Amino acid sequence: MEIDADFHIHSKYSGGSSANMDLPIIAREAELKGLNLVGTGDALNIKWLGHIKENLREYNSGIYEIDKFSTKFIITTEVEDNRRVHHLILFPSISSAEDLRERIHRYSGDIDSDGRPHLNLNAEEIVDYVRDVNALIGPSHAFTPWTAIYKEYDSMRECYGDNLRYIKFLELGLSADTYMADRIPELQDLTFMSNSDAHSPWPHRLGREFNRISIRDLKFDEISSAIKHENGRKFVLNVGLNPREGKYHLTACSRCYIKFRLADAIRLRWTCPECNGRIKKGVMDRINELSAWKNPHHPWHRPRYMHIIPLAEIISLVTGISSLQSRRIEDRWNNLVRRFGTEINVLIDADISEIREIDMEVANIIDRLRRGRVRYIAGGGGKYGRPTLQQVDDNFWGVQRSLSEFQ
Ligand SMILES: [Zn+2]
Ligand SMILES: [Zn+2]
Structure with a gap:
């Protein structure tokens, strides 16, 4: 069977989330979207955990359902480590999430006030705890400039140390896709996830990125095998926005969103000459720095990435x-x-x-x-890009201004 799954969303208890992010509404909207499986998000937060236990019942090993709706749930959370790097965790059961919460809540000051807890633990330590409860973990939105692995480190090993061998997936984030990330040699064995990171339940957010997965039946072990591309289980399609629609695709000012070439941003010492705001490095420039290959090398298990709107x-x-x-x-x-x-x-x-x-x-x-024939004005600095029916000059994304304007 093939299922469409979105593993990364946030509950109403996360900062900036819609009050509509509760399970009955998420299930209703996910069903209209066509998602077969959605991550609960925020499973370490005590109030959300209570809501999960109240609303969900086990459907199959590690997979949960809610009355009336066909969409199923898997227990997930995102955490932030002591270097402000985000990681996505997939649990084999509700009790596994409760167990992890029990073990780590003393390392967090905000585990009950926020959906995505900050942990005073490094990534390697977090992997140890996650392994103790038989859950899976990997980096979230790996290339974004504020809270992701590659804003802090130049390699996966620097982040996860010897525990790198337990990392089996990486979330691309909205500003990147397979064609960009497969230029980085150390990512070849990892499964790429395309998830929505939705903060509201409406179908232009929920499932705006998702994964199509081929498994035997819907249970946690099968999802885990697909992530490890074992026994014929695998991800068969990544679906998501064109990376140009992502908020951090190009290097740009985080206050006024003017875009800069990397060399110019460096020359300006990452301060915007227009508004004094901080310039943030775009995902494309970051991937160029990390890449060893000019063109992507796709490993055997890598599926096609389809761009949608x-x-x-x-x-x-x-x-x-x-x-x-x-x-x-x-x-x-x-x-x-x-x-x-x-x-x-x-x-x-x-x-x-x-x-x-x-x-x-x-x-x-x-x-x-x-057919890949839609044009985009690229995002950057925290502002989404967008598709356009206008003709734009592809090389300059239509909106990049020359540095000479400021001199
Ligand atoms: Zn995050
Ligand atoms: Zn600015």
Whole structure:
């Protein structure tokens, strides 16, 4: 069987999260999106753990379900280590998460006030604790400039030490994809995850990135085998935004979002000449620094990475209506999802000619998307990029300003 899974979201108890991030709403929206499996997120937080135990019951070993909905759950959390590096953890059961919480809560001052606890432990120590409860761990959004492994280290080994051998996956984050990350030799054996890191449950956030996985049946051990690409279980497709849509794709000012070439940012000592804000190194420049190869080398187990745009954003693009909550966008979205069952079917699997019968304009964008023919204005510095119907000069992303303007 093949399932579509999003392993990284946050509950309403995480900073910046929507109050709608509770399990019945997440399950309802995930079902419309077409996700078969969603990570609970925040499983070390005592209130969220209580909500999980109240709402979920075991469906199959390590996989949970909620009344009325087809989408299943796996127990997950994100943690921050003592160098402010984020890691994603997948638990084999609710009790495994409770067990880890018991062992590490004394190293955290905010485990009950935030969904993503800061731990006064280094990454290598965290892996020891995670192994003790038979959970899996890997770096979250690995290339982003604030809270990720490669903002702090130049190699996986520097971060995880001898425990590197237990790391089996890496989350690419919204600003990177397989074609970028497979230029880095030390990542060849790892499974790449594409997850949404959603802070709200609506289908343009939840599952905006996900993984299609081939397994025998839906249980934790099968997911674990797929991550280790063992016994024919594997990830068969990564799906996500074009990296240019990510908030940290290009090097840019974190206050006014002007974009800079890497050499210029270095010359300016990472201070924006326009607003004095801090310039943050983009994921693309960071990957260029880390890469040994000019072109990606894909290992045998690496699936294709497919770029998508959330359906509401496609409708926004063709209508020019910017508010994704607007009634007209919702009506067109409902029209398509009612016909094809889920948003993922519309975006990836449904026949273009059948989509054309329902909505010609949207079908045309989906067709271009599937053939890699959509242009983007790249994000950077914390501002999302976006698709555009305009012609933009690809090499300069349409918006990069020359440094000479400031001299
Ligand atoms: Zn994070
Ligand atoms: Zn600035």
